[in-house]
Amino acid sequence: MDSQMQMIIVLIIVLSASFLTWKMIKDFYKEKFHMVFTHLIAVTTASFMFLSSMSLFVPRNYQRGTSPEVEISFSAIAIIIAMLVVIFFFFRYLPNRNK
Numbered sequence: 001m002d003s004q005m006q007m008i009i010v011l012i013i014v015l016s017a018s019f020l021t022w023k024m025i026k027d028f029y030k031e032k033f034h035m036v037f038t039h040l041i042a043v044t045t046a047s048f049m050f051l052s053s054m055s056l057f058v059p060r061n062y063q064r065g066t067s068p069e070v071e072i073s074f075s076a077i078a079i080i081i082a083m084l085v086v087i088f089f090f091f092r093y094l095p096n097r098n099k
Contacts, residue, residue: 003068010070014053017080021087022046028091053080 026042033041056076059068 010057018046018050021049024091
C-alpha cells in the first residue's frame, strides 16, 4: 500500500477516534459544568486520545527519510477500538443505565 494512502487512512482513524472521544466527554459533562469547562475537559481528553492513538501507528525503527512515517497494524486499530469502548462504557452506557 502506498505510504500516502496509509497516512490518510491513519489520520481518518485517529481524527474520528478523537472526535468520538470529544463528543462522548462533552455530552457527559454538559449537565454537570458550565459549557466552557465542559469544552476544556473534552478538548483536553480528545487531544490525549489523538496523541496516544497517533503514537500507536509510529514504526518501531523509524528513520527519517528512509522508512514510512506510519504503519497500519491490526493491533493498533484494536487498541483504539478498545479505548473507545472503555470511554463509551464509562461515559455513555453506565450513566444512562442509572437513569
